Amino acid sequence: MNLTVSEEAAKWYEDELDVEGKANLRFYVRYGGVGGLQPGFSLAIKFEDPQAPIAETKVGNITYFVEEDDEWYFDNHSLKVELDEKWNEPDFQYE
Numbered sequence: 217m218n219l220t221v222s223e224e225a226a227k228w229y230e231d232e233l234d235v236e237g238k239a240n241l242r243f244y245v246r247y248g249g250v251g252g253l254q255p256g257f258s259l260a261i262k263f264e265d266p267q268a269p270i271a272e273t274k275v276g277n278i279t280y281f282v283e284e285d286d287e288w289y290f291d292n293h294s295l296k297v298e299l300d301e302k303w304n305e306p307d308f309q310y311e
Contacts, residue, residue: 217294219243219271219282224299225306226275229261240265240279245289253310254289271295
Protein backbone atom coordinates (compact mmCIF):
# COMPACT_ATOMS: atom_id res chain seq x y z
CA MET A 217 0.00 0.00 0.00
CA ASN A 218 1.17 3.51 -0.80
CA LEU A 219 0.04 6.73 0.83
CA THR A 220 0.43 10.10 -0.88
CA VAL A 221 -0.75 13.50 0.29
CA SER A 222 -0.57 16.47 -2.06
CA GLU A 223 1.07 19.72 -0.95
CA GLU A 224 -2.32 21.48 -1.19
CA ALA A 225 -4.06 18.87 0.98
CA ALA A 226 -1.20 18.99 3.50
CA LYS A 227 -1.51 22.77 3.72
CA TRP A 228 -5.26 22.40 4.31
CA TYR A 229 -4.65 19.97 7.21
CA GLU A 230 -2.01 22.24 8.76
CA ASP A 231 -4.30 25.29 8.54
CA GLU A 232 -7.56 23.62 9.59
CA LEU A 233 -6.02 21.67 12.46
CA ASP A 234 -3.81 24.56 13.66
CA VAL A 235 -0.64 22.49 13.40
CA GLU A 236 2.37 24.38 14.70
CA GLY A 237 5.48 22.26 14.58
CA LYS A 238 5.74 18.55 13.90
CA ALA A 239 2.72 16.25 14.21
CA ASN A 240 1.59 12.73 13.33
CA LEU A 241 -1.82 12.30 11.73
CA ARG A 242 -3.40 8.88 11.43
CA PHE A 243 -5.97 7.94 8.81
CA TYR A 244 -8.12 5.28 10.45
CA VAL A 245 -11.32 3.38 9.69
CA ARG A 246 -14.55 4.27 11.42
CA TYR A 247 -18.00 2.78 11.25
CA GLY A 248 -20.45 4.93 9.30
CA GLY A 249 -20.03 7.89 7.03
CA VAL A 250 -20.28 8.06 3.27
CA GLY A 251 -17.97 7.77 0.31
CA GLY A 252 -15.77 5.07 1.73
CA LEU A 253 -14.07 2.19 -0.02
CA GLN A 254 -15.95 -0.42 2.06
CA PRO A 255 -19.73 -0.09 2.48
CA GLY A 256 -20.70 1.19 5.93
CA PHE A 257 -17.22 2.51 6.76
CA SER A 258 -15.23 5.67 6.08
CA LEU A 259 -11.88 7.24 6.92
CA ALA A 260 -11.34 9.54 9.86
CA ILE A 261 -8.26 11.29 11.24
CA LYS A 262 -6.65 11.74 14.64
CA PHE A 263 -3.34 12.87 16.07
CA GLU A 264 -1.47 9.81 17.28
CA ASP A 265 2.06 8.41 17.28
CA PRO A 266 2.62 5.56 14.79
CA GLN A 267 2.82 2.05 16.28
CA ALA A 268 2.87 -0.34 13.31
CA PRO A 269 2.31 1.72 10.15
CA ILE A 270 1.80 -0.02 6.82
CA ALA A 271 2.14 3.26 4.94
CA GLU A 272 3.39 6.71 5.82
CA THR A 273 4.53 9.93 4.20
CA LYS A 274 5.76 13.27 5.49
CA VAL A 275 4.57 16.50 3.88
CA GLY A 276 5.32 19.82 5.54
CA ASN A 277 5.07 19.52 9.33
CA ILE A 278 2.89 16.40 9.37
CA THR A 279 3.70 12.72 9.06
CA TYR A 280 0.58 10.98 7.70
CA PHE A 281 0.14 7.25 8.26
CA VAL A 282 -2.13 4.20 8.21
CA GLU A 283 -1.77 1.47 10.83
CA GLU A 284 -1.71 -2.23 9.98
CA ASP A 285 -4.96 -2.93 11.85
CA ASP A 286 -6.78 -0.83 9.21
CA GLU A 287 -5.19 -2.61 6.25
CA TRP A 288 -8.34 -4.70 5.59
CA TYR A 289 -10.25 -1.55 4.66
CA PHE A 290 -7.96 -0.70 1.73
CA ASP A 291 -8.28 -4.14 0.10
CA ASN A 292 -4.91 -3.85 -1.71
CA HIS A 293 -5.57 -0.23 -2.76
CA SER A 294 -3.32 2.76 -2.16
CA LEU A 295 -4.59 6.03 -0.73
CA LYS A 296 -4.07 9.34 -2.50
CA VAL A 297 -5.20 12.49 -0.67
CA GLU A 298 -5.68 15.62 -2.75
CA LEU A 299 -7.49 18.90 -2.18
CA ASP A 300 -10.90 19.20 -3.83
CA GLU A 301 -10.75 22.82 -4.95
CA LYS A 302 -14.50 23.08 -5.52
CA TRP A 303 -15.31 22.13 -1.90
CA ASN A 304 -11.97 23.22 -0.39
CA GLU A 305 -11.55 19.97 1.53
CA PRO A 306 -9.48 16.79 1.24
CA ASP A 307 -10.56 14.18 -1.28
CA PHE A 308 -9.65 10.52 -0.79
CA GLN A 309 -8.85 8.53 -3.91
CA TYR A 310 -8.25 4.79 -3.84
CA GLU A 311 -5.99 3.38 -6.53
